[in-house]
Amino acid sequence: MNTIFREVTPLSAEDCFMIFSRVKSEFNFPIHTHAEYELNFIENGAGARRVVGDSVEEIGSLELTLIAGSNLEHGWLNHYCKSDQINEITIQFHNNLVNNDLLSKNQFISMKEMFDKASCGLTFSNEAILKIKDRLYSLATEQEGVHSVLKLIGILYDLSLSKASRVLSSTSFVKEVQTYDSRRIERAYTYMLENYSKEISLSDIAGIVGMTEVSFSRFIKKRTSKTFIDSLNEIRLGHATRMLVNTTHNVSEICLACGFNNISNFNRLFKKKKGCTPSGFRENYNETKIFL
Structure with missing residues (x-):
C-alpha cells in the first residue's frame, strides 16, 4: 500500500x-x-x-x-x-x-x-x-x-x-473513540466498535450497560443526539469507507464484513450519509489522493 x-x-x-x-x-x-x-x-x-x-x-x-x-x-x-x-x-x-x-x-x-x-x-x-x-x-x-x-x-x-x-469524519474511520462524559455510553460505543461485524441488538447493548432497552434508547439519544441504530450504522459505515479506501474488496464483500446483511440497505444508507454510492465514493476518493 x-x-x-x-x-x-x-x-x-x-x-x-x-x-x-x-x-x-x-x-x-x-x-x-x-x-x-x-x-x-x-x-x-x-x-x-x-x-x-x-x-x-x-x-x-x-x-x-x-x-x-x-x-x-x-x-x-x-x-x-x-x-x-x-x-x-x-x-x-x-x-x-x-x-x-x-x-x-x-x-x-x-x-x-x-x-x-x-x-x-x-x-x-x-x-x-x-x-x-x-x-x-x-x-x-x-x-x-x-x-x-x-x-x-x-x-x-x-x-x-x-x-x-x-x-466531518466517521470516528471508526479514524479509529477514535469520542468521549461523552458517560461510562455507559463509552462502554456501549467500545462494544459496537469491537463487534460491528457481528449482529448487535438493542437488548445486547442495554444488557452490557445495565439498563432496560427503553431507558438506554432514551439515554443514548439524550447523550449523543443519535439513536442506537444510527450510532451502530455510523460505526459500520466508517469501517466500510476505510475498506473502500484501503482494500480492493468489492462492495458486496465490504457490506458483509461490516455487519450489513442486505446490500440494498447498505447502498441506501451509504448514499444517505455520503451523498454517493459506495462504488462512487471509492472512485471519487481515489481521484483525490496524491501519494508521495
Missing part, C-alpha cells in the same frame, strides 16, 4: 504556533497528516473540495475547519474552484498549547469538547466564521509575542462556544 504524505511542519518545540497567510490561485498541496493541530481558513475558494478522513465535500466561499487528529488525513483540492485570488490562513499549533490541566477546568470545558470533536475534523458555520474572520486576518499580521498567543486562544475559545459546528 502507498501511504498518505506525512507533513513535517516547521513548528518547533520552542514555538507555541505558526501562522501562514497567503493569496493563491490554486490548491496544490497533497492529502496529508501531521501531529500538530491545524485551524484552516479559506475565503474565495468556493467549489474547492475538502477531504477530511472519509468526508469529501465541496466548500463554499467561506471555510473554517479545525483538525485535531494526528493521523487524520486532510487536504483541500481545486475541484471546481475557479478563483484566482484564494485567501488562506493556516494556523498550526501543538496539542498542548492549552494543557490538560487547564482543559479540565470549568472555564475551558467547551474547548476540551471542541478538540475532542476535532479529532475527526470539525467545520464551522458561516455565522461563526464571520464573527472571528477579522481577528484571523489581524492575527496573521501580529508581531510574535505573548499577545498573539492569547489572541489565538481567544479565537479558539470563541469557536468552542459555537453551536453550529459539524464533525
Whole structure:
C-alpha cells in the first residue's frame, strides 16, 4: 500500500504556533497528516473540495475547519474552484498549547469538547466564521509575542462556544473513540466498535450497560443526539469507507464484513450519509489522493 504524505511542519518545540497567510490561485498541496493541530481558513475558494478522513465535500466561499487528529488525513483540492485570488490562513499549533490541566477546568470545558470533536475534523458555520474572520486576518499580521498567543486562544475559545459546528469524519474511520462524559455510553460505543461485524441488538447493548432497552434508547439519544441504530450504522459505515479506501474488496464483500446483511440497505444508507454510492465514493476518493 502507498501511504498518505506525512507533513513535517516547521513548528518547533520552542514555538507555541505558526501562522501562514497567503493569496493563491490554486490548491496544490497533497492529502496529508501531521501531529500538530491545524485551524484552516479559506475565503474565495468556493467549489474547492475538502477531504477530511472519509468526508469529501465541496466548500463554499467561506471555510473554517479545525483538525485535531494526528493521523487524520486532510487536504483541500481545486475541484471546481475557479478563483484566482484564494485567501488562506493556516494556523498550526501543538496539542498542548492549552494543557490538560487547564482543559479540565470549568472555564475551558467547551474547548476540551471542541478538540475532542476535532479529532475527526470539525467545520464551522458561516455565522461563526464571520464573527472571528477579522481577528484571523489581524492575527496573521501580529508581531510574535505573548499577545498573539492569547489572541489565538481567544479565537479558539470563541469557536468552542459555537453551536453550529459539524464533525466531518466517521470516528471508526479514524479509529477514535469520542468521549461523552458517560461510562455507559463509552462502554456501549467500545462494544459496537469491537463487534460491528457481528449482529448487535438493542437488548445486547442495554444488557452490557445495565439498563432496560427503553431507558438506554432514551439515554443514548439524550447523550449523543443519535439513536442506537444510527450510532451502530455510523460505526459500520466508517469501517466500510476505510475498506473502500484501503482494500480492493468489492462492495458486496465490504457490506458483509461490516455487519450489513442486505446490500440494498447498505447502498441506501451509504448514499444517505455520503451523498454517493459506495462504488462512487471509492472512485471519487481515489481521484483525490496524491501519494508521495
